[in-house]
Amino acid sequence: MNGPQDLGGQMGFGAVAPERDEPVFHAEWEKRALGVTLATGAFGAWNIDESRHARESLHPADYYSSSYYEIWIKGLEVLLKRHGFVSDADLAAGGAVDPAATPKRVLKAADVAAVLARGGPCDRPVAAPARFEIGQRVRTKNFHPVGHTRLPRYTRGKEGVIDAVREGFVFPDTNAHGSGENPQWVYTVLFDGRELWGEGADPTLTVSIDAWESYLEPA
Numbered sequence: 001m002n003g004p005q006d007l008g009g010q011m012g013f014g015a016v017a018p019e020r021d022e023p024v025f026h027a028e029w030e031k032r033a034l035g036v037t038l039a040t041g042a043f044g045a046w047n048i049d050e051s052r053h054a055r056e057s058l059h060p061a062d063y064y065s066s067s068y069y070e071i072w073i074k075g076l077e078v079l080l081k082r083h084g085f086v087s088d089a090d091l092a093a094g095g096a097v098d099p100a101a102t103p104k105r106v107l108k109a110a111d112v113a114a115v116l117a118r119g120g121p122c123d124r125p126v127a128a129p130a131r132f133e134i135g136q137r138v139r140t141k142n143f144h145p146v147g148h149t150r151l152p153r154y155t156r157g158k159e160g161v162i163d164a165v166r167e168g169f170v171f172p173d174t175n176a177h178g179s180g181e182n183p184q185w186v187y188t189v190l191f192d193g194r195e196l197w198g199e200g201a202d203p204t205l206t207v208s209i210d211a212w213e214s215y216l217e218p219a
Contacts, residue, residue, distance in 0.1 A: 001053075001056065001057070001144075001145060001146055001147060001148065001149065002144055002153050003056035003057065003058075003060075003063075004056065004058065004059075004060035004063035004064060005055065005056040005063070006056075006152060006153045006154075008152050008153065008154040008155075009153075009154040009196070009197065026067075029069075030068075030069040033069040033072055033073050034069065034072070036073075036076065037051075037072050037073075037076055038107070038116075039107050040076060040079070040080065040085070042103075042105060042106070042107035042115065043083075043085070043103035043104060043105065043106075044103065044104035044105055045079070045083040045085070045101075045103065045104065046079050046082075046083065047175055047176070048120060048122075049148055049170070049172040049175040049176035050079070050148075050175075050176045050177070050178075051075060051076075051079060052148065052172070052176065053147070053148040053176045053177075054075040054076075054078040054079050054082075055071050055072065055074070055075035056148070057075075057078070058071065058074055058075065058078075062074065077091065083101060084100060084101035085100050085101050085103070086100065087100075122169050122170040123167050123168065123169055124168050124169060124170055124181060124183035125168055125183070126168030126183050126184060126185055130165050130185045130187075130213070131185065131213055131216075132162050132165070132185075132187055132213070132216060132218075133162060133165065134162050134163065134164065134165060135161060135162060136161070136162045136218070137159060137160070137161055137162075137218070137219035138159070138160060138161070138162060138187075138189060138216045138217065138218060138219050139157070139158065139159045139160075139216070139217055139218070139219045140155050140156050140157060140158050140160070140189070140211065140215055140216060141156065141157070141214075141215055141216070141217060142156045142157030143156065144156075145173070147173065147176065147177055148172055148173055148176035148177065149172070149173050150172050150173070150212065151209075151211060151212075151215045152209060154196055155189075155191065155196065155207075155209055155211075158191055158195050158196055159191075159195055159219050160189040160190055160191040160192075160195065161189065161190050162187050162188070162189060162190075163187075163188045163189065163190040163208060164187065164188040165185065165187055166185070166186040166187060166188065166210065167185075167186065168183040168184060168185055168186070169183060169184070169186045169212070170182075170183055171183060171184050171212055171214070172212075173212075173214075184212045184213040184214055185212070185213045186210050186211065186212055186213070187210070187211055187213070187216065188208055188209070188210055188211075189208065189209055189210075189211050189216070190206055190207075190208050191206065191207045191208070191209070192205075192206060193205030193206060193207060
């Protein structure tokens with residue numbers, strides 16, 4: 001979807017200003033927000049792509065007025081309600097009021113370190129050979145789905161060159177909506193800045209993205 005998170009090339013937001021010596025957390029509650037998100041993710045009710053889609057589905061005014069971890073918590077509320085773990089009444093009361101779904105599993109404190117070390121690998125084997133090769137010119141498809149996608153809006157319908165052939169990875173566009181992992185080859189595609197931003201672009205600028213195979217077609 002063309003959600004509020006897809007800001008590439010958007011004007012009016014000011015310069016990017018990295019924070020020098022930025023702390024991992026700016027407030028104590030952010031630690032808890034991260035912990036709660038990881039703990040509920042271990043329930044096994046949703047995957048990382050569905051969680052990303054929940055965040056990017058927030059209303060733009062809500063998204064832009066929220067801090068990073070506020071977005072995480074608001075997206076988590078969507079997921080918990082969607083899968084029956086909390087209700088609006090629970091949230092209003094600040095505690096359990098209605099019956100709740102039972103998690104498939106519960107992350108226990110003793111297991112946290114091992115679970116975090118294991119991570120959530122998304123690489124998968126793909127039966128078919130890679131369709132594209134290094135140096136080949138390709139064009140990204142120009143589409144605007146209502147569901148989740150990882151193809152940035154500013155690169156759609158643009159021509160670039162295959163810079164690297166990666167491995168097979170879970171296809172987020174279907175995985176976010178319970179339609180299967182459907183792994184595909186992923187490619188690093190290199191774009192000239194002028195192809196993306198037009199005649200006013202810095203002539204020395206190039207931009208690389210990682211793109212799933214179904215996002216691409218021969219140029």
